[in-house]
Amino acid sequence: MASSDPLLRRRRQHRPSRPLLLAACGAAACIVVLLSLKSFNTPSSLGTTLGARSTHRGVGIQPRPSLTNSRRSMFQAPFGHSGSMFPAPGRKENSFVRVPEVSSSLFSADTPVTNPGSRGTVAVIGAGLAGLSTAKYLSELGFKPIVVEARDVLGGKVAAWQDEDGDWYETGLHIFFGAYPNMLQLFTELGIQDRLQWKEHTMIFALPEKPGEFSRFDFPSAVPAPLNGIVAILLNTQLLSWAEKVQFAFALLPVIWEEVRGNGQKYVEEMDKYSFSEYMEMLGAPKRVVDEVFIAMSKALAFVKPEDLSATVVLTALNRFLKETEGSKMAFLDGAPPERLCKPVVERIEANGGEVRMKNPLREIVLDDTGKVSHLKIADLNEQNKIYDLKADAYVSAMPVDILKKFVPEQWQEKDEFKKLDGLEGIPVINVHVWLDKKVCDVDQLMFSRSKLLSVYADMSNTCEEYKSDKSMLELVFADHVEGTEKWIGRSDQDIVDATMDELRKLFPKEMEGANVLKSHVVKTPRSVYWSKPGRQKFRPAQKTTVPNFFLAGDFTMQRYLASMEGAILSGKQVADEIQRSPQFNNYPTVEIPGVYGGWKDKTDTFPDNFGPKVDKYNKKSGQPGFA
Helix, strand or coil, rough: CCCCCCHHHHHHHHCCCCCHHCCCCCHHHHHHHHHHHHHHHHHHHHHHHHHHHHHHHEEEECCCCEEEECCCCCCCCCHHCCCCCCCCCCCCHHCCCCCCCCCCCCCCCCCCCCCCCCCCEEEEECCHHHHHHHHHHHHHHCCEEEEECCCCCCEEEHHECCCCEEEEEEECCEEEECCCCCHHHHHHHHHHHHHHECCEEEEEEEEECCCCEEEEEECCCCCCHHHHHHHHHHHCCCCCCHHHEEEEEHHCCCCCCCCCCHHHHHHHHHHHCCCCCHHHHHHHCHHHHHHHHHHHHHHHHHCCHHHHCCCHHHHHHHHHHHCCCCCCCCEEEEHHHHHHHHHHHHHHHHHHEEECCEEEEEEEEEEEECCCEEEEEEEEEECEEEEEEECCCCCEECCCCCHHHCCCCHHHHHCCHHHHHCCCCCCEEEEEEEEEEECCCCCCEEEEECCCEEEEEEEEHHHHHCCCCCCEEEEEEECCCCCCHHHHHHHHHHHHHHHHHHHHHHHHHHHHCCCCCEEEEEEEECCCECCCCCCHHHCCCCCECCCCCEEEEECCCCCCCCCHHHHHHHHHHHHHHHHHHCCCCCCCCCCCCCCCCCCCCCCCCCCCCCCCCCEECCCCCCCCEEEC
């Protein structure tokens, strides 16, 4: 890709291409890894630890010192069975990823709030994850949140519905990563961490050029980050050659070096000016690395190809995965998000004196003479569209950015934080659910597609307790990275299902042979999470605005987890923190919300701790974070 950036041209002229240097670095990396492995396991114990994974098609380690490739069908599970290697849902052992204890926490579900609502009322617009997170933490800080939601379903971008058969279909295929500390903290606070079904620590990529086959990246549990990721890459011989792996390692050196210097997050954010494709080319990574691995990764992270995605997005994910041993480990929720995640949050809000009003859409944000919010005009669709005024001490918009822009009052249009919203827009997302008349897959894990039309998919009859069945229910994210998903939004559901089935038959002809569709559902979201194109970071607003009683929450607001469930939860924490610290409410002691900034920018990481006020991120004396 051509670029006029002088840095880009200069880096291209000095990319590492000397064979001896590559060979030396590759040998050094191998020695480091082998020495590291030796310190954690003897050869026999390492083989025993990883040998079970080898029966997948792809690379594995046999329970002997030699490395071999073993091959099986794409839709065949490790060990020749599905899921029995993992603890059953509901068992305590199911929580493979460590989270802090919350037994004595102010934010724990079993801790009653003293004088609920005594600090004032806050109106929250939207009952997605950002709005519910905002309301939960506000209620625990002594505020009375009143959440108004336009639809009759909780969850926003994680909403789901039941059909006439009682089967659920969702807005997206939602995966929970070990690198989501605030999300995991929320589950722990609510006492529902056993609802996360953790999967084997691996990433599975389909091989379109070899129908029915796939390639795995297995992360050994006994090896800490970042070495576990290095091992996973080194042991995979199907996607990348050794020379490409070494060149890819060179491309990651700036990220690692900046992290060592303590500038990791700043560097990641500065790379927003490049697309991920430009970034990889600038640092000399082979194009095949992008084509073979990161097209699938980009579509999974943001539904677009690497050329249309900010380097910041992929680098943020890589940064977390390189730092956290269990960061890339994945879990599925054991049922539909509105019931299994959102409902417990609502119960906590209501137990603390708050309210959640469904089918209560916003009609207007009404201002007073000073430009502050006077009240909201809300329509109650439960009462024949009756319009009422909702007055509060503070107001939070937790609406998606495209909807928020429609409600910004004219008087605010020239304010910087609202004017720059024009630089953000949601991206189209299509989620497909297909119920088949036979079992075509026994893989209990997310699968990454490298095909034209599909992003990620899973057989939910294996991965999710709610959908257990002897017939497959495939949930797939439909993302056309060649012509764009936008053109499919206007197509019929049947067209999309037919295209999906055609793609599956090409990828897995043997497994799909004789499989018929019993029923299907297609959920189209014309404007979903904000499109993380290069250069979007500067348009993302803070949670605190220049309007004293109006705040913003949502994954598009400035927080380090970008357009994700974790980002939405974290934005809710941050806005709750801003509200408790605002002048009209600061007559109460400030309560430190664990993980509210999580090391983002110049804020000291307060996660995890035991909910004590250990960090004062607004140290008035030095202007720097400090310990109390």
